[in-house]
Amino acid sequence: xxxxxxxxxxxxxxxxxxxxxxxxxxxxxxxxxxxxxxxxxxxxxxxxxxxxxxxxxxxxxxxxxxxxxxxxxxxxxxxxxxxxxxxxxxxxxxxxxxxxxxxxxxxxxxxxxxxxxxxxxxxxxxxxxxxxxxxxxxxxxxxxxxxxxxxxxxxxxxxxxxxxxxxxxxxxxxxxxxxxxxxxxxxxxxxxxxxxxxxxxxxxxxxxxxxxxxxxxxxxxxxxxxxxxxxxxxxxxxxxxxxxxxxxxxxxxxxxxxxxxxxxxxxxxxxxxxxxxxxxxxxxxxxxxxxxxxxxxxxxxxxxxxxxxxxxxxxxxxxxxxxxxxxxxxxxxxxxxxx
Amino acid sequence: xxxxxxxxxxxxxxxxxxxxxxxxxxxxxxxxxxxxxxxxxxxxxxxxxxxxxxxxxxxxxxxxxxxxxxxxxxxxxxxxxxxxxxxxxxxxxxxxxxxxxxxxxxxxxxxxxxxxxxxxxxxxxxxxxxxxxxxxxxxxxxxxxxxxxxxxxxxxxxxxxxxxxxxxxxxxxxxxxxxxxxxxxxxxxxxxxxxxxxxxxxxxxxxxxxxxxxxxxxxxxxxxxxxxxxxxxxxxxxxxxxxxxxxxxxxxxxxxxxxxxxxxxxxxxxxxxxxxxxxxxxxxxxxxxxxxxxxxxxxxxxxxxxxxxxxxxxxxxxxxxxxxxxxxxxxxxxxxxxxxxxxxxxxxxxxxxxxxxxxxxxxxxxxxxxxxxxxxxxxxxxxxxxxxxxxxxxxxxxxxxxxxxxxxxxxxxxxxxxxxxxxxxxxxxxxxxxxxxxxxxxxxxxxxxxxxxxxxxxxxxxxxxxxxxxxxxxxxxxxxxxxxxxxxxxxxxxxxxxxxxxxxxxxxxxxxxxxxxxxxxxxxxxxxxxxxxxxxxxxxxxxxxxxxxxxxxxxxxxxxxxxxxxx
Numbered sequence: 001x002x003x004x005x006x007x008x009x010x011x012x013x014x015x016x017x018x019x020x021x022x023x024x025x026x027x028x029x030x031x032x033x034x035x036x037x038x039x040x041x042x043x044x045x046x047x048x049x050x051x052x053x054x055x056x057x058x059x060x061x062x063x064x065x066x067x068x069x070x071x072x073x074x075x076x077x078x079x080x081x082x083x084x085x086x087x088x089x090x091x092x093x094x095x096x097x098x099x100x101x102x103x104x105x106x107x108x109x110x111x112x113x114x115x116x117x118x119x120x121x122x123x124x125x126x127x128x129x130x131x132x133x134x135x136x137x138x139x140x141x142x143x144x145x146x147x148x149x150x151x152x153x154x155x156x157x158x159x160x161x162x163x164x165x166x167x168x169x170x171x172x173x174x175x176x177x178x179x180x181x182x183x184x185x186x187x188x189x190x191x192x193x194x195x196x197x198x199x200x201x202x203x204x205x206x207x208x209x210x211x212x213x214x215x216x217x218x219x220x221x222x223x224x225x226x227x228x229x230x231x232x233x234x235x236x237x238x239x240x241x242x243x244x245x246x247x248x249x250x251x252x253x254x255x256x257x258x259x260x261x262x263x264x265x266x267x268x269x270x271x272x273x274x275x276x277x278x279x280x281x282x283x284x285x286x287x288x289x290x291x292x293x294x295x296x297x298x299x300x301x302x303x304x305x306x307x308x309x310x311x312x313x314x315x316x317x318x319x320x321x322x323x324x325x326x327x328x329x330x331x332x333x334x335x336x337x338x339x
Numbered sequence: 340x341x342x343x344x345x346x347x348x349x350x351x352x353x354x355x356x357x358x359x360x361x362x363x364x365x366x367x368x369x370x371x372x373x374x375x376x377x378x379x380x381x382x383x384x385x386x387x388x389x390x391x392x393x394x395x396x397x398x399x400x401x402x403x404x405x406x407x408x409x410x411x412x413x414x415x416x417x418x419x420x421x422x423x424x425x426x427x428x429x430x431x432x433x434x435x436x437x438x439x440x441x442x443x444x445x446x447x448x449x450x451x452x453x454x455x456x457x458x459x460x461x462x463x464x465x466x467x468x469x470x471x472x473x474x475x476x477x478x479x480x481x482x483x484x485x486x487x488x489x490x491x492x493x494x495x496x497x498x499x500x501x502x503x504x505x506x507x508x509x510x511x512x513x514x515x516x517x518x519x520x521x522x523x524x525x526x527x528x529x530x531x532x533x534x535x536x537x538x539x540x541x542x543x544x545x546x547x548x549x550x551x552x553x554x555x556x557x558x559x560x561x562x563x564x565x566x567x568x569x570x571x572x573x574x575x576x577x578x579x580x581x582x583x584x585x586x587x588x589x590x591x592x593x594x595x596x597x598x599x600x601x602x603x604x605x606x607x608x609x610x611x612x613x614x615x616x617x618x619x620x621x622x623x624x625x626x627x628x629x630x631x632x633x634x635x636x637x638x639x640x641x642x643x644x645x646x647x648x649x650x651x652x653x654x655x656x657x658x659x660x661x662x663x664x665x666x667x668x669x670x671x672x673x674x675x676x677x678x679x680x681x682x683x684x685x686x687x688x689x690x691x692x693x694x695x696x697x698x699x700x701x702x703x704x705x706x707x708x709x710x711x712x713x714x715x716x717x718x719x720x721x722x723x724x725x726x727x728x729x730x731x732x733x734x735x736x737x738x739x740x741x742x743x744x745x746x747x748x749x750x751x752x753x754x755x756x757x758x759x760x761x762x763x764x765x766x767x768x769x770x771x772x773x774x775x776x777x778x779x780x781x782x783x784x785x786x787x788x789x790x791x792x793x794x795x796x797x798x799x800x801x802x803x804x805x806x807x808x809x810x811x812x813x814x815x816x817x818x819x820x821x822x823x824x825x826x827x828x829x830x831x832x833x834x835x836x837x838x839x840x841x842x843x844x845x846x847x848x849x850x851x852x853x854x855x856x857x858x859x860x861x862x863x864x865x866x867x868x869x870x871x872x873x874x875x876x877x878x879x880x881x882x883x884x885x886x887x888x889x890x891x892x893x894x895x896x897x898x899x900x901x902x903x904x905x906x
Contacts, residue, residue, distance in 0.1 A: 033573075033574050033577045033578070033579070034574050034575055034577070036577075039575060048497070049497035052495055052497070053476075053477070053495070053497075056477075056493075056494075056495070056553075057476060057477060059551050060477075060481070060492070060551075065551055065574070065575060067572075067575050282475075283473075283475045283476055283480075286473070286475060286476075287473060287475075287476055290473065291473070
């Protein structure tokens with residue numbers, strides 16, 4: 001019996017050997033893997049149309065391979081916080097700079113090589129973040145239904161009885177911009193906080209739009225006559241042939257900057273720094289004004305930029321951050337009462 | 340017992356069949372499948388590589404066309420002059436040249452001429468005119484720095500319809516080598532499908548990647564599997580590029596110096612599924628042959644065990660005494676022979692038994708006769724004793740001696756012991772001789788001589804007496820005065836007892852018969868024969884009687900038996 005068993009084992013072994021003999025075909029034209037010093041891991045909350053060309057150009061110019069993970073600002077920042085020490089992400093790109101301050105422990109201070117050329121309003125004192133672009137808040141109106149002369153020119157005009165219920169404004173729960181709008185109004189208008197909110201709630205007459213895209217859509221299609229949105233969004237719709245026009249509030253408006261930051265313990269720290277330098281480089285900043293309808297943060301480009309002069313107030317980020325919960329609670333109560 | 344034999348026989352047969360049937364089946368099955376796979380895979384791989392090479396050739400050819408056209412356009416005098424002078428008066432002439440040069444690629448690519456600051460001045464397409472491309476960015480910037488060379492980039496458009504396109508650009512330079520404009524060739528994703536039409540099947544996938552392994556174009560399985568992304572991730576993770584991906588073989592070729600790669604995906608011939616089904620077929624076959632083996636083993640074993648069983652049953656019956664038992668096996672093989680032999684054997688056994696029975700019957704008859712004729716020996720003995728005393732009382736000494744000697748002989752001969760000492764035997768012989776001397780009135784003399792050392796040697800009872808009797812009756816029959824002498828001596832571990840007489844001597848005929856032990860011819864010499872037979876039965880053929888006629892006359896008979904005090 002044992003002999004038989006041994007015989008069988010030998011047979012099976014032979015069969016197994018014949019199995020092992022096949023497979024393994026090398027792919028033609030061997031390609032070398034990417035060395036670590038040519039890699040960069042990027043998290044971005046920008047839309048692809050913004051990060052795509054920049055990342056592409058960065059790759060082409062530096063030969064560094066960029067691994068992109070796109071997502072929401074808060075989602076990505078939470079992820080960076082969780083991953084801290086695991087060296088997964090090298091640089092975070094996009095999202096309001098106030099968010100970076102909130103996650104300051106995740107980032108390595110870094111001052112980009114052209115920091116002197118940047119608008120000093122938008123330079124982080126501790127170097128936590130590097131600003132990328134500024135995004136002013138603007139009014140839009142349907143240029144078929146509203147004559148240019150009649151369009152609201154300032155925050156105060158908006159509260160006029162004739163715009164009551166005709167203003168498109170995004171739900172604060174859906175759009176981060178909407179809170180900035182509220183905070184800006186409080187900072188700009190010569191009224192008490194409570195008064196501003198009450199008056200604006202009344203002007204909306206209980207109508208809020210389902211997100212920032214809906215604001216432009218509603219104004220474009222004539223459902224609402226005026227709207228409040230970011231300059232970038234408005235400019236893009238105008239470029240796409242939308243029936244809207246844009247007004248910079250005469251009392252001044254806020255322009256919350258977005259930025260990027262070097263993650264603490266980044267594995268490809270040098271490449272990350274190169275990328276940050278690249279985001280504020282002349283070419284990128286020029287591209288973002290020309291192609292992305294954004295405002296540059298470089299002082300040298302601001303001068304030659306053909307962007308309409310807007311009165312930008314020194315928006316108090318710190319104050320806005322501290323009063324966010326309080327103002328939003330108040331706002332939701334007022335909206336509910338109004339309905 | 341029979342069942343067990345049947346079972347184990349069946350099992351052994353089954354095991355044997357299984358090994359013989361299944362092992363080669365499984366082994367050759369596995370081997371065949373593996374060989375088949377390797378062989379087919381190799382053939383297909385060759386075909387696939389040819390296909391990949393064909394695609395590579397088409398794409399490199401396409402890029403070469405682009406490059407040639409871009410070169411011709413950038414060196415076209417009409418175009419250069421128009422760009423140098425920034426004069427749009429010759430628009431038609433420029434368009435004529437542009438359309439002439441681009442004839443062969445116009446249905447798959449759009450060719451535009453851009454000014455040095457990135458404004459599209461001439462276009463073979465409809466919508467590109469007056470488009471603006473940043474000259475500080477992307478392909479135009481690269482084209483400016485590349486002297487006399489076309490550059491190729493993957494580009495993505497976000498305005499309007501989002502789409503990936505492959506752009507090739509070449510700077511138009513004036514005589515001072517300054518960049519005065521660009522030739523830009525744009526090829527949209529869908530045009531690749533057109534260009535590569537027919538080079539790949541519905542189950543294949545094709546993918547074109549740029550130098551950063553970003554997808555320029557993908558179709559078929561490559562699109563479903565997003566192979567570009569997969570390969571890029573592999574490279575970024577520092578892993579080797581896979582040979583196969585989700586049952587597709589991956590072929591990668593580099594497209595010349597363009598920095599582009601083309602990837603061909605071909606479905607795996609042997610997916611895990613096919614292999615599994617091939618093995619299942621093999622297992623089914625193995626099961627079928629297993630069943631077949633069980634069936635054949637059962638058939639064979641019953642074929643073998645049936646005759647064995649009937650033989651065994653027949654043997655049992657024979658054991659019980661049924662000798663007329665016969666086995667009927669209508670076969671011409673070994674079992675048939677066995678049955679024949681068995682039948683012959685039982686027939687012979689029956690004959691033998693019958694013979695035995697008849698012999699026994701005879702013996703029984705003799706015994707009965709003997710028993711009937713037998714008298715109580717004690718009665719004879721007592722009678723002889725009485726005769727002796729009556730003779731003594733009546734002073735007839737010869738009669739007393741006769742009675743006493745006869746009683747002695749009788750006592751020895753009726754004792755149950757088969758062996759007696761030589762001394763006892765000789766006393767018996769002496770008694771016999773004395774009786775015969777009285778009978779034959781002193782016609783002979785009897786003497787014997789035994790060394791003292793041999794007196795206690797054991798001999799079979801009554802082996803000397805018949806010889807002496809023979810000597811008296813035959814040897815000395817015609818003599819007036821004869822001598823009979825008995826002598827014993829030891830020689831080479833043998834005991835020789837010699838009985839010699841000086842009578843007429845044994846006849847040649849009888850001598851010959853004695854030495855040849857021919858019983859039938861020994862009528863009247865039965866004593867010799869019996870003694871010889873007794874000795875041989877006890878000690879074997881080496882021993883027995885030797886008869887000779889010495890030169891001095893008479894007869895000399897030597898009894899040869901092993902010497903010893905044991906029986």
